[in-house]
Amino acid sequence: MALHLPARLSMPIAVSALALVSMACVNAHAQDESAYARKASKPLPDGGPAPRLADGHPDLSGHWYLGLLGKEDATLNGGGFGGDPLQRPFDPKVTPEEKPAFQPWAAEKIKQLNLNAPAGAYDKLPKDQKIAILKNEILHLSQNCMPHGVPGNFDAGHGVQLVQTPGLLVQLIEQNHDFRVVPTDGRPHTKDPDPSFNGEGIGHWEGDTLVIDTIAIDERAWVTPRWTFHSPREHVIQRISRPSMNYLNYQVTVEDPGVLTKPWTTVIHHFSLSHEPLLEWYCGVGSHDDEDIAGMKDELKKLEATK
Amino acid sequence: MKRHLPLAVFGVLVLSPVLSVVPAFAHHGFQFEYDGSKYVTITGVLRKVEWENPHIYFNVDVTSKDGKVTSWRFEGSSVTLVRRSGVKLSDFNDNMGKTISVKGCPAKSGLPRVAAETVKLPDGREIVVARKRYFGDGKPGPDDN
Numbered sequence: 010m011a012l013h014l015p016a017r018l019s020m021p022i023a024v025s026a027l028a029l030v031s032m033a034c035v036n037a038h039a040q041d042e043s044a045y046a047r048k049a050s051k052p053l054p055d056g057g058p059a060p061r062l063a064d065g066h067p068d069l070s071g072h073w074y075l076g077l078l079g080k081e082d083a084t085l086n087g088g089g090f091g092g093d094p095l096q097r098p099f100d101p102k103v104t105p106e107e108k109p110a111f112q113p114w115a116a117e118k119i120k121q122l123n124l125n126a127p128a129g130a131y132d133k134l135p136k137d138q139k140i141a142i143l144k145n146e147i148l149h150l151s152q153n154c155m156p157h158g159v160p161g162n163f164d165a166g167h168g169v170q171l172v173q174t175p176g177l178l179v180q181l182i183e184q185n186h187d188f189r190v191v192p193t194d195g196r197p198h199t200k201d202p203d204p205s206f207n208g209e210g211i212g213h214w215e216g217d218t219l220v221i222d223t224i225a226i227d228e229r230a231w232v233t234p235r236w237t238f239h240s241p242r243e244h245v246i247q248r249i250s251r252p253s254m255n256y257l258n259y260q261v262t263v264e265d266p267g268v269l270t271k272p273w274t275t276v277i278h279h280f281s282l283s284h285e286p287l288l289e290w291y292c293g294v295g296s297h298d299d300e301d302i303a304g305m306k307d308e309l310k311k312l313e314a315t316k
Numbered sequence: 317m318k319r320h321l322p323l324a325v326f327g328v329l330v331l332s333p334v335l336s337v338v339p340a341f342a343h344h345g346f347q348f349e350y351d352g353s354k355y356v357t358i359t360g361v362l363r364k365v366e367w368e369n370p371h372i373y374f375n376v377d378v379t380s381k382d383g384k385v386t387s388w389r390f391e392g393s394s395v396t397l398v399r400r401s402g403v404k405l406s407d408f409n410d411n412m413g414k415t416i417s418v419k420g421c422p423a424k425s426g427l428p429r430v431a432a433e434t435v436k437l438p439d440g441r442e443i444v445v446a447r448k449r450y451f452g453d454g455k456p457g458p459d460d461n
Contacts, residue, residue, distance in 0.1 A: 290369050301348075304349060308348070
Protein backbone atom coordinates (compact mmCIF):
# COMPACT_ATOMS: atom_id res chain seq x y z
CA MET A 10 0.00 0.00 0.00
CA ALA A 11 2.87 2.38 0.79
CA LEU A 12 1.00 5.60 0.73
CA HIS A 13 3.37 7.30 3.12
CA LEU A 14 6.30 8.82 1.29
CA PRO A 15 8.94 11.42 1.94
CA ALA A 16 7.54 14.81 0.92
CA ARG A 17 10.13 15.26 -1.79
CA LEU A 18 8.70 12.40 -3.83
CA SER A 19 6.02 13.71 -6.08
CA MET A 20 3.36 11.49 -7.60
CA PRO A 21 4.18 12.44 -11.22
CA ILE A 22 7.78 11.32 -10.72
CA ALA A 23 6.62 8.12 -9.08
CA VAL A 24 4.17 7.39 -11.87
CA SER A 25 6.70 8.08 -14.59
CA ALA A 26 9.18 5.81 -12.85
CA LEU A 27 6.59 3.04 -12.70
CA ALA A 28 5.77 3.58 -16.35
CA LEU A 29 9.41 2.91 -17.15
CA VAL A 30 9.25 -0.25 -15.09
CA SER A 31 6.20 -1.45 -16.98
CA MET A 32 7.60 -0.52 -20.39
CA ALA A 33 10.64 -2.64 -19.75
CA CYS A 34 8.71 -5.83 -19.04
CA VAL A 35 10.55 -8.95 -20.05
CA ASN A 36 9.87 -12.64 -19.87
CA ALA A 37 9.20 -13.57 -16.25
CA HIS A 38 10.94 -16.92 -16.29
CA ALA A 39 14.03 -15.56 -17.97
CA GLN A 40 14.23 -12.90 -15.28
CA ASP A 41 13.70 -15.38 -12.48
CA GLU A 42 16.46 -17.63 -13.76
CA SER A 43 18.83 -14.72 -13.62
CA ALA A 44 17.86 -13.97 -10.03
CA TYR A 45 20.05 -14.89 -7.09
CA ALA A 46 20.84 -18.58 -6.99
CA ARG A 47 19.84 -19.59 -3.50
CA LYS A 48 21.59 -22.47 -1.87
CA ALA A 49 20.11 -25.91 -1.36
CA SER A 50 19.47 -26.83 2.23
CA LYS A 51 20.32 -29.97 4.18
CA PRO A 52 18.76 -31.23 7.42
CA LEU A 53 20.95 -31.62 10.50
CA PRO A 54 21.90 -35.16 11.56
CA ASP A 55 20.29 -36.23 14.83
CA GLY A 56 23.61 -35.59 16.61
CA GLY A 57 23.37 -38.45 19.11
CA PRO A 58 21.37 -38.73 22.32
CA ALA A 59 19.97 -35.69 24.10
CA PRO A 60 21.99 -34.46 27.07
CA ARG A 61 20.56 -34.76 30.57
CA LEU A 62 20.84 -32.66 33.68
CA ALA A 63 21.96 -34.02 37.04
CA ASP A 64 18.30 -34.39 38.03
CA GLY A 65 17.91 -36.95 35.23
CA HIS A 66 15.63 -34.87 33.01
CA PRO A 67 16.60 -34.18 29.41
CA ASP A 68 18.35 -30.83 29.08
CA LEU A 69 16.33 -28.74 26.65
CA SER A 70 18.93 -25.94 26.70
CA GLY A 71 20.00 -24.61 23.34
CA HIS A 72 19.28 -22.06 20.64
CA TRP A 73 16.48 -23.47 18.54
CA TYR A 74 15.08 -22.67 15.10
CA LEU A 75 11.93 -23.89 13.47
CA GLY A 76 12.58 -26.62 10.93
CA LEU A 77 15.44 -29.00 10.38
CA LEU A 78 18.30 -26.72 9.39
CA GLY A 79 19.58 -25.35 12.67
CA LYS A 80 19.83 -21.88 11.27
CA GLU A 81 18.03 -18.87 9.98
CA ASP A 82 19.41 -17.94 6.60
CA ALA A 83 17.68 -16.01 3.85
CA THR A 84 20.16 -17.23 1.25
CA LEU A 85 18.69 -20.72 1.37
CA ASN A 86 16.38 -21.96 -1.32
CA GLY A 87 12.85 -20.80 -0.59
CA GLY A 88 14.04 -19.15 2.57
CA GLY A 89 10.94 -19.37 4.75
CA PHE A 90 8.02 -21.35 6.08
CA GLY A 91 6.20 -21.30 2.77
CA GLY A 92 9.36 -21.92 0.78
CA ASP A 93 11.97 -24.42 1.81
CA PRO A 94 10.20 -27.44 3.36
CA LEU A 95 13.18 -27.92 5.66
CA GLN A 96 12.46 -24.60 7.32
CA ARG A 97 8.87 -25.56 8.05
CA PRO A 98 7.92 -26.84 11.49
CA PHE A 99 6.25 -29.92 9.95
CA ASP A 100 5.39 -31.44 6.62
CA PRO A 101 1.59 -31.28 6.19
CA LYS A 102 1.73 -34.17 3.69
CA VAL A 103 3.35 -36.44 6.27
CA THR A 104 1.61 -35.19 9.43
CA PRO A 105 -1.46 -33.16 8.49
CA GLU A 106 -2.53 -30.81 11.25
CA GLU A 107 -6.14 -30.65 12.37
CA LYS A 108 -7.82 -27.28 11.97
CA PRO A 109 -9.09 -25.55 15.12
CA ALA A 110 -12.82 -26.18 15.72
CA PHE A 111 -14.06 -22.61 16.04
CA GLN A 112 -17.47 -21.66 17.37
CA PRO A 113 -19.62 -20.26 14.55
CA TRP A 114 -19.04 -16.60 15.48
CA ALA A 115 -15.28 -17.18 15.66
CA ALA A 116 -15.24 -19.02 12.34
CA GLU A 117 -17.11 -16.10 10.79
CA LYS A 118 -14.62 -13.65 12.30
CA ILE A 119 -11.68 -15.62 10.90
CA LYS A 120 -13.42 -15.66 7.53
CA GLN A 121 -14.12 -11.94 7.66
CA LEU A 122 -10.53 -11.21 8.51
CA ASN A 123 -9.58 -13.38 5.56
CA LEU A 124 -6.93 -14.98 7.67
CA ASN A 125 -6.89 -18.24 5.75
CA ALA A 126 -7.39 -16.89 2.27
CA PRO A 127 -4.75 -17.23 -0.41
CA ALA A 128 -2.30 -14.40 -0.66
CA GLY A 129 -3.41 -11.68 -3.03
CA ALA A 130 -7.07 -12.20 -2.16
CA TYR A 131 -7.28 -8.94 -0.22
CA ASP A 132 -7.53 -6.78 -3.33
CA LYS A 133 -10.70 -8.55 -4.47
CA LEU A 134 -12.58 -8.29 -1.20
CA PRO A 135 -15.60 -6.06 -0.52
CA LYS A 136 -14.89 -2.74 1.14
CA ASP A 137 -16.30 -3.60 4.58
CA GLN A 138 -14.14 -6.65 4.78
CA LYS A 139 -11.07 -4.68 3.76
CA ILE A 140 -11.82 -2.26 6.57
CA ALA A 141 -12.05 -5.09 9.13
CA ILE A 142 -8.81 -6.60 7.87
CA LEU A 143 -6.96 -3.31 7.97
CA LYS A 144 -8.12 -2.60 11.51
CA ASN A 145 -6.80 -6.00 12.53
CA GLU A 146 -3.54 -5.69 10.64
CA ILE A 147 -2.81 -2.25 12.09
CA LEU A 148 -2.61 -4.03 15.46
CA HIS A 149 -0.20 -6.70 14.14
CA LEU A 150 2.10 -7.58 17.00
CA SER A 151 5.28 -7.84 14.92
CA GLN A 152 4.65 -4.61 13.11
CA ASN A 153 4.06 -2.82 16.40
CA CYS A 154 7.12 -4.33 18.11
CA MET A 155 4.84 -6.02 20.61
CA PRO A 156 5.59 -9.36 22.28
CA HIS A 157 3.83 -12.30 20.68
CA GLY A 158 2.92 -13.85 24.02
CA VAL A 159 2.05 -17.48 24.63
CA PRO A 160 1.93 -19.64 22.62
CA GLY A 161 2.99 -17.53 19.61
CA ASN A 162 6.40 -16.57 20.98
CA PHE A 163 7.66 -20.13 20.70
CA ASP A 164 7.27 -20.56 16.98
CA ALA A 165 6.99 -17.03 15.65
CA GLY A 166 9.83 -17.77 13.27
CA HIS A 167 13.01 -16.41 14.82
CA GLY A 168 15.40 -17.93 17.31
CA VAL A 169 14.38 -19.15 20.74
CA GLN A 170 16.98 -20.03 23.35
CA LEU A 171 16.09 -22.32 26.22
CA VAL A 172 18.16 -22.32 29.40
CA GLN A 173 17.27 -25.11 31.78
CA THR A 174 18.29 -25.66 35.37
CA PRO A 175 16.71 -28.11 37.80
CA GLY A 176 13.31 -26.63 38.59
CA LEU A 177 13.43 -23.80 36.04
CA LEU A 178 13.19 -23.17 32.30
CA VAL A 179 14.11 -19.79 30.88
CA GLN A 180 12.96 -19.01 27.34
CA LEU A 181 14.82 -16.20 25.60
CA ILE A 182 12.99 -14.93 22.54
CA GLU A 183 15.13 -12.98 20.10
CA GLN A 184 12.29 -11.07 18.51
CA ASN A 185 11.61 -7.95 20.57
CA HIS A 186 14.06 -9.00 23.30
CA ASP A 187 11.40 -11.03 24.99
CA PHE A 188 11.80 -13.62 27.74
CA ARG A 189 9.81 -16.02 29.84
CA VAL A 190 10.68 -17.78 33.08
CA VAL A 191 8.82 -21.03 33.81
CA PRO A 192 9.14 -22.83 37.14
CA THR A 193 9.27 -26.59 36.58
CA ASP A 194 9.30 -27.69 40.19
CA GLY A 195 5.74 -28.91 40.26
CA ARG A 196 4.20 -25.93 42.02
CA PRO A 197 0.52 -25.18 41.29
CA HIS A 198 -0.86 -22.07 39.62
CA THR A 199 -1.38 -19.06 41.87
CA LYS A 200 -4.89 -17.97 42.72
CA ASP A 201 -6.44 -15.63 40.16
CA PRO A 202 -3.25 -14.47 38.39
CA ASP A 203 -3.40 -11.17 36.51
CA PRO A 204 -3.27 -11.45 32.72
CA SER A 205 0.05 -10.93 30.92
CA PHE A 206 1.32 -11.64 27.41
CA ASN A 207 3.12 -14.77 28.56
CA GLY A 208 0.46 -15.64 31.10
CA GLU A 209 1.29 -17.74 34.13
CA GLY A 210 3.20 -20.77 32.87
CA ILE A 211 3.98 -23.63 35.23
CA GLY A 212 5.96 -26.67 34.09
CA HIS A 213 6.09 -30.28 35.13
CA TRP A 214 7.69 -33.39 33.67
CA GLU A 215 5.75 -36.28 32.15
CA GLY A 216 8.54 -38.78 31.49
CA ASP A 217 11.03 -37.02 29.22
CA THR A 218 8.51 -34.38 28.12
CA LEU A 219 8.27 -31.00 29.78
CA VAL A 220 4.65 -29.88 29.97
CA ILE A 221 4.01 -26.17 30.45
CA ASP A 222 0.53 -25.23 31.54
CA THR A 223 -0.36 -21.57 30.97
CA ILE A 224 -3.36 -19.50 32.00
CA ALA A 225 -4.08 -15.76 32.38
CA ILE A 226 -2.96 -14.78 28.89
CA ASP A 227 -3.51 -11.15 27.87
CA GLU A 228 -6.25 -10.94 25.24
CA ARG A 229 -4.02 -8.88 22.97
CA ALA A 230 -1.72 -11.87 22.44
CA TRP A 231 -2.35 -13.77 19.20
CA VAL A 232 -2.51 -17.54 19.10
CA THR A 233 -1.01 -17.59 15.59
CA PRO A 234 -0.64 -14.91 12.91
CA ARG A 235 -3.92 -16.21 11.48
CA TRP A 236 -5.77 -16.64 14.76
CA THR A 237 -5.57 -13.30 16.44
CA PHE A 238 -8.11 -13.45 19.24
CA HIS A 239 -8.94 -15.55 22.27
CA SER A 240 -11.05 -15.35 25.38
CA PRO A 241 -9.91 -14.83 29.00
CA ARG A 242 -10.59 -18.54 29.49
CA GLU A 243 -7.83 -19.59 27.13
CA HIS A 244 -5.63 -22.37 28.52
CA VAL A 245 -2.45 -23.35 26.70
CA ILE A 246 -0.54 -26.59 27.21
CA GLN A 247 2.89 -26.86 25.58
CA ARG A 248 4.80 -30.14 25.40
CA ILE A 249 8.52 -30.00 24.74
CA SER A 250 10.92 -32.90 24.35
CA ARG A 251 14.39 -33.43 22.91
CA PRO A 252 14.49 -36.68 20.93
CA SER A 253 18.17 -36.21 20.11
CA MET A 254 21.01 -33.74 20.53
CA ASN A 255 20.07 -31.65 17.48
CA TYR A 256 16.29 -31.73 17.58
CA LEU A 257 13.46 -30.46 19.75
CA ASN A 258 9.84 -31.58 19.44
CA TYR A 259 7.13 -29.10 20.31
CA GLN A 260 3.39 -29.56 20.48
CA VAL A 261 0.74 -27.19 21.73
CA THR A 262 -2.86 -27.64 22.84
CA VAL A 263 -5.21 -24.66 23.08
CA GLU A 264 -8.37 -24.93 25.12
CA ASP A 265 -10.67 -21.96 24.86
CA PRO A 266 -14.35 -22.56 25.64
CA GLY A 267 -15.01 -18.93 24.66
CA VAL A 268 -13.80 -19.48 21.09
CA LEU A 269 -13.47 -23.21 20.31
CA THR A 270 -15.98 -26.06 20.39
CA LYS A 271 -13.22 -28.48 21.46
CA PRO A 272 -9.52 -28.23 22.34
CA TRP A 273 -7.11 -27.93 19.45
CA THR A 274 -3.78 -29.77 19.38
CA THR A 275 -1.05 -29.27 16.81
CA VAL A 276 1.01 -32.05 15.33
CA ILE A 277 4.63 -32.17 16.47
CA HIS A 278 6.57 -29.12 15.32
CA HIS A 279 10.28 -29.69 14.79
CA PHE A 280 13.01 -27.35 15.95
CA SER A 281 16.72 -27.77 15.32
CA LEU A 282 19.82 -26.72 17.23
CA SER A 283 21.87 -23.68 16.29
CA HIS A 284 25.34 -22.86 17.54
CA GLU A 285 25.02 -19.16 16.78
CA PRO A 286 24.32 -16.68 19.57
CA LEU A 287 21.02 -14.85 19.84
CA LEU A 288 21.35 -11.33 18.44
CA GLU A 289 20.12 -8.00 19.69
CA TRP A 290 16.67 -7.15 18.41
CA TYR A 291 15.82 -3.58 19.17
CA CYS A 292 12.43 -2.63 17.82
CA GLY A 293 10.45 0.20 19.29
CA VAL A 294 8.62 3.46 18.84
CA GLY A 295 9.96 5.30 15.82
CA SER A 296 10.63 2.08 13.93
CA HIS A 297 10.34 2.68 10.22
CA ASP A 298 7.62 0.08 10.02
CA ASP A 299 5.54 2.98 11.28
CA GLU A 300 5.52 3.89 7.58
CA ASP A 301 3.62 0.68 6.84
CA ILE A 302 1.16 1.31 9.64
CA ALA A 303 0.69 4.91 8.50
CA GLY A 304 -0.01 3.61 5.00
CA MET A 305 -2.60 1.19 6.31
CA LYS A 306 -4.24 3.95 8.33
CA ASP A 307 -4.39 6.15 5.23
CA GLU A 308 -5.96 3.31 3.27
CA LEU A 309 -8.44 2.72 6.08
CA LYS A 310 -9.37 6.40 6.14
CA LYS A 311 -9.97 6.41 2.40
CA LEU A 312 -12.14 3.30 2.56
CA GLU A 313 -14.18 4.67 5.44
CA ALA A 314 -14.63 8.01 3.66
CA THR A 315 -16.27 6.24 0.72
CA LYS A 316 -18.82 4.46 2.90
CA MET B 317 33.97 -1.60 -11.32
CA LYS B 318 31.21 -2.45 -13.69
CA ARG B 319 29.49 0.69 -14.88
CA HIS B 320 25.73 0.85 -14.87
CA LEU B 321 23.51 2.94 -17.05
CA PRO B 322 22.34 6.15 -15.35
CA LEU B 323 18.85 4.76 -15.51
CA ALA B 324 18.36 1.04 -15.69
CA VAL B 325 14.94 -0.03 -14.60
CA PHE B 326 13.69 -3.41 -15.67
CA GLY B 327 10.39 -4.87 -14.67
CA VAL B 328 8.61 -8.11 -14.87
CA LEU B 329 4.88 -8.48 -14.97
CA VAL B 330 3.74 -11.97 -14.25
CA LEU B 331 0.27 -12.86 -15.45
CA SER B 332 0.17 -16.47 -14.42
CA PRO B 333 -2.76 -17.47 -12.21
CA VAL B 334 -2.24 -17.34 -8.48
CA LEU B 335 -2.41 -20.86 -7.07
CA SER B 336 -1.05 -20.06 -3.71
CA VAL B 337 -1.02 -22.00 -0.48
CA VAL B 338 0.91 -19.22 1.19
CA PRO B 339 -0.99 -17.68 4.10
CA ALA B 340 -2.56 -14.32 3.46
CA PHE B 341 -0.62 -12.63 6.22
CA ALA B 342 2.84 -13.92 5.51
CA HIS B 343 5.20 -10.98 5.80
CA HIS B 344 3.28 -8.56 7.95
CA GLY B 345 2.08 -5.75 5.73
CA PHE B 346 3.43 -7.39 2.56
CA GLN B 347 0.05 -8.20 1.09
CA PHE B 348 -1.17 -4.62 1.50
CA GLU B 349 1.92 -2.92 0.29
CA TYR B 350 3.70 -5.07 -2.27
CA ASP B 351 2.76 -7.08 -5.33
CA GLY B 352 4.28 -10.53 -4.95
CA SER B 353 3.42 -11.36 -8.57
CA LYS B 354 5.80 -8.74 -9.98
CA TYR B 355 9.55 -8.60 -9.92
CA VAL B 356 11.62 -5.55 -10.72
CA THR B 357 15.26 -4.60 -10.85
CA ILE B 358 16.04 -1.03 -9.89
CA THR B 359 19.49 0.43 -10.43
CA GLY B 360 20.61 3.70 -8.90
CA VAL B 361 22.79 5.43 -6.36
CA LEU B 362 22.65 4.26 -2.75
CA ARG B 363 21.82 7.22 -0.53
CA LYS B 364 20.66 5.97 2.85
CA VAL B 365 20.34 2.86 5.01
CA GLU B 366 18.28 2.32 8.16
CA TRP B 367 19.59 -0.76 9.94
CA GLU B 368 16.80 -1.67 12.31
CA ASN B 369 14.11 -4.14 13.27
CA PRO B 370 11.59 -5.35 12.41
CA HIS B 371 12.84 -4.50 8.88
CA ILE B 372 15.82 -2.73 7.35
CA TYR B 373 15.25 0.07 4.85
CA PHE B 374 17.46 1.78 2.30
CA ASN B 375 17.05 4.44 -0.37
CA VAL B 376 18.37 4.58 -3.91
CA ASP B 377 18.25 7.60 -6.22
CA VAL B 378 17.28 6.81 -9.80
CA THR B 379 17.83 9.51 -12.42
CA SER B 380 15.63 9.52 -15.50
CA LYS B 381 16.80 10.50 -19.00
CA ASP B 382 15.42 13.99 -18.50
CA GLY B 383 17.40 14.39 -15.29
CA LYS B 384 14.61 13.91 -12.78
CA VAL B 385 15.71 12.09 -9.65
CA THR B 386 13.37 9.65 -7.90
CA SER B 387 14.24 8.29 -4.50
CA TRP B 388 13.23 4.62 -4.36
CA ARG B 389 12.61 3.16 -0.91
CA PHE B 390 13.48 -0.49 -0.26
CA GLU B 391 12.39 -2.69 2.62
CA GLY B 392 14.34 -5.80 3.59
CA SER B 393 13.99 -8.34 6.40
CA SER B 394 14.96 -7.99 10.02
CA VAL B 395 18.52 -7.02 10.91
CA THR B 396 19.06 -10.41 12.55
CA LEU B 397 17.97 -12.41 9.50
CA VAL B 398 19.98 -10.19 7.17
CA ARG B 399 23.06 -10.52 9.38
CA ARG B 400 22.71 -14.28 9.52
CA SER B 401 22.55 -14.29 5.73
CA GLY B 402 26.06 -12.87 5.62
CA VAL B 403 25.28 -9.17 5.18
CA LYS B 404 26.79 -6.41 7.29
CA LEU B 405 25.89 -2.78 7.73
CA SER B 406 29.24 -1.92 6.18
CA ASP B 407 28.09 -3.56 2.93
CA PHE B 408 25.78 -0.55 2.68
CA ASN B 409 27.88 2.12 4.36
CA ASP B 410 30.97 1.33 2.26
CA ASN B 411 28.90 1.72 -0.91
CA MET B 412 27.08 4.92 -0.05
CA GLY B 413 26.98 7.18 -3.13
CA LYS B 414 27.78 4.26 -5.43
CA THR B 415 25.57 2.47 -7.94
CA ILE B 416 23.77 -0.69 -6.85
CA SER B 417 21.03 -2.86 -8.36
CA VAL B 418 18.15 -4.11 -6.25
CA LYS B 419 15.71 -6.90 -7.11
CA GLY B 420 12.35 -7.30 -5.43
CA CYS B 421 8.57 -6.94 -5.52
CA PRO B 422 7.22 -3.45 -6.23
CA ALA B 423 4.56 -1.54 -4.30
CA LYS B 424 1.01 -2.03 -5.51
CA SER B 425 0.40 1.69 -5.25
CA GLY B 426 2.77 2.51 -8.09
CA LEU B 427 4.87 4.56 -5.72
CA PRO B 428 8.63 3.97 -5.77
CA ARG B 429 8.81 1.38 -3.02
CA VAL B 430 10.04 -2.20 -3.30
CA ALA B 431 10.19 -5.21 -1.01
CA ALA B 432 13.84 -5.97 -1.72
CA GLU B 433 15.24 -9.48 -2.11
CA THR B 434 18.80 -9.03 -3.29
CA VAL B 435 21.29 -6.22 -3.84
CA LYS B 436 24.10 -6.29 -6.38
CA LEU B 437 27.00 -4.29 -4.99
CA PRO B 438 29.55 -2.36 -7.09
CA ASP B 439 32.14 -5.11 -6.55
CA GLY B 440 29.81 -7.61 -8.20
CA ARG B 441 28.73 -9.40 -5.01
CA GLU B 442 25.02 -10.11 -4.76
CA ILE B 443 23.82 -9.97 -1.17
CA VAL B 444 20.50 -11.28 0.13
CA VAL B 445 18.46 -8.85 2.22
CA ALA B 446 15.25 -10.87 2.63
CA ARG B 447 13.76 -14.29 2.36
CA LYS B 448 12.61 -15.07 -1.14
CA ARG B 449 9.54 -13.02 -1.91
CA TYR B 450 9.01 -13.78 -5.56
CA PHE B 451 8.87 -17.32 -6.83
CA GLY B 452 8.52 -16.71 -10.53
CA ASP B 453 5.04 -18.12 -10.83
CA GLY B 454 2.94 -15.37 -9.41
CA LYS B 455 3.15 -16.41 -5.77
CA PRO B 456 4.21 -13.97 -3.11
CA GLY B 457 6.90 -14.99 -0.67
CA PRO B 458 6.55 -16.83 2.59
CA ASP B 459 6.54 -15.62 6.18
CA ASP B 460 9.08 -12.93 6.78
CA ASN B 461 9.04 -11.15 10.08
